[in-house]
Amino acid sequence: MHQTYDLLIVGGGLVGASLAIALNGHGLRIGLIEARPLGDPGQPRYDDRALALSYGSRRILESIRLWSNLADQIAPIRRIHISDQGHFGSARITADQARVPALGYVIPARQLSRILWQQLHQCADVTLLTPAQVVAVHHTPEQADITLRQHDQEVQLAARLLVAADGSDSTLRQQLQIPTTGRDYHQTAIVASITPGRPHADTAWQRFTPTGPVALLPQRAGHCTLIWTLPPDQHAEVQQYDAGQFCAAFQRQFGYRLGTLQRVGQRHSYPLRLSRAQQIVAERTVLIGNAAHTLHPVAGQGLNLGLRDLSVLVDCVLSAHHAGKDIGSPASLNPYQQSCQREHQRLARATDSLVRLFTSPLRSLQWARNIGLLAFDHLPPVKHAFARAAMGLSRPVVDP
Numbered sequence: 411m412h413q414t415y416d417l418l419i420v421g422g423g424l425v426g427a428s429l430a431i432a433l434n435g436h437g438l439r440i441g442l443i444e445a446r447p448l449g450d451p452g453q454p455r456y457d458d459r460a461l462a463l464s465y466g467s468r469r470i471l472e473s474i475r476l477w478s479n480l481a482d483q484i485a486p487i488r489r490i491h492i493s494d495q496g497h498f499g500s501a502r503i504t505a506d507q508a509r510v511p512a513l514g515y516v517i518p519a520r521q522l523s524r525i526l527w528q529q530l531h532q533c534a535d536v537t538l539l540t541p542a543q544v545v546a547v548h549h550t551p552e553q554a555d556i557t558l559r560q561h562d563q564e565v566q567l568a569a570r571l572l573v574a575a576d577g578s579d580s581t582l583r584q585q586l587q588i589p590t591t592g593r594d595y596h597q598t599a600i601v602a603s604i605t606p607g608r609p610h611a612d613t614a615w616q617r618f619t620p621t622g623p624v625a626l627l628p629q630r631a632g633h634c635t636l637i638w639t640l641p642p643d644q645h646a647e648v649q650q651y652d653a654g655q656f657c658a659a660f661q662r663q664f665g666y667r668l669g670t671l672q673r674v675g676q677r678h679s680y681p682l683r684l685s686r687a688q689q690i691v692a693e694r695t696v697l698i699g700n701a702a703h704t705l706h707p708v709a710g711q712g713l714n715l716g717l718r719d720l721s722v723l724v725d726c727v728l729s730a731h732h733a734g735k736d737i738g739s740p741a742s743l744n745p746y747q748q749s750c751q752r753e754h755q756r757l758a759r760a761t762d763s764l765v766r767l768f769t770s771p772l773r774s775l776q777w778a779r780n781i782g783l784l785a786f787d788h789l790p791p792v793k794h795a796f797a798r799a800a801m802g803l804s805r806p807v808v809d810p
């Protein structure tokens with residue numbers, strides 16, 4: 411016997427869980443399949459990894475009634491400071507210049523995940539299938555059939571639309587044999603909490619160094635989250651350092667703009683690569699979030715782009731559903747393919763170019779990028795346009 415759904419989402423990470431919540435309340439039968447057991451309900455800790463959400467993501471989360479639950483967990487970003495280590499160029503963007511209350515918001519990933527799962531338990535249209543693994547997928551022109559392993563049993567499911575939200579190594583993408591383009595950056599990001607010697611004043615710092623970008627994001631409790639990108643040999647060496655050596659080494663990269671850095675928390679490492687699916691709509695299936703694109707975290711855009719995917723997909727699905735059409739047909743999903751594929755390509759190119767430009771040892775490029783930073787800092791209209799694009803303000807917002 412098949413359990414039948416309108417829509418099955420594979421992957422209950424930040425994007426898959428948000429999508430299920432966004433689609434709840436419209437009379438669709440939704441199944442959410444997640445390999446891991448339900449989330450950890452703990453309070454925020456010093457060591458939590460933080461994510462920067464754009465102002466555009468705030469608007470998407472507001473439109474699906476999630477923002478008010480996050481409000482007391484977030485730290486606003488009111489200023490961004492960009493510099494190039496050892497060179498003259500630097501640039502600043504402020505929320506006032508962009509005419510928004512904040513340029514972005516920082517939230518611990520664990521808190522966001524916890525709030526999403528709390529909300530999911532109140533979604534009457536969503537069946538949570540967890541912990542469960544997809545074993546096999548089969549498509550017919552009318553539906554997608556899935557075999558699931560849950561509690562040591564195989565369960566057969568069917569849906570008109572299957573959403574692959576199963577992350578960078580997406581099993582579904584592999585089963586559908588959808589190729590990806592991209593490259594290994596041969597860099598690893600170390601992420602950790604650190605306490606600055608001076609108040610962070612709601613400022614996010616981005617500094618380009620010859621070995622890779624470093625960033626500091628402001629956190630609510632007065633500390634910051636550092637992201638330090640390094641080539642593999644230096645990463646291995648830095649991870650051997652004790653806390654004091656690590657703080658001193660990071661300080662040499664970042665400088666003293668925030669005073670003497672102290673108390674570094676637990677360090678986590680993330681190997682970095684660029685990957686983009688060549689196709690994001692296949693028979694009865696769409697790819698969303700990291701299953702469709704994995705970006706360098708230099709501009710903090712991965713989740714923000716995933717939420718923009720969500721916004722467009724929700725529009726397509728609900729338009730088809732309310733018009734009595736098939737939500738999984740190519741005609742219903744065509745706008746998603748058209749709009750998101752272009753956006754993925756644009757952002758993948760932009761972040762990749764930024765990494766190449768700011769890690770190039772060529773003197774001519776070093777001059778060009780510093781003149782660019784200076785010019786940018788002195789041209790308010792360019793700055794305004796850039797800030798609004800980076801905040802995702804030109805994108806549509808879900809209209810539930």
Ligand SMILES: Cc1cc2nc3c(=O)[nH]c(=O)nc-3n(C[C@H](O)[C@H](O)[C@H](O)COP(=O)(O)OP(=O)(O)OC[C@H]3O[C@@H](n4cnc5c(N)ncnc54)[C@H](O)[C@@H]3O)c2cc1C
Nearest residue numbers: 421423424425445462576577699700707710711712713714
């Ligand atoms: C160092 C670093 C810093 C970052 N900073 C930012 C930032 O500041 N701002 C920003 O916007 N983005 C940032 N990102 C990117 C962001 O973390 C990701 O884009 C985002 O978490 C992707 O969410 P997702 O739900 O698509 O994928 P994931 O979070 O990978 O979730 C996938 C889910 O699918 C489940 N799953 C996998 N396979 C199966 C299966 N077969 N069956 C069932 N379930 C399955 C997994 O258990 C997981 O829960 C950063 C990334 C890194 C590495």
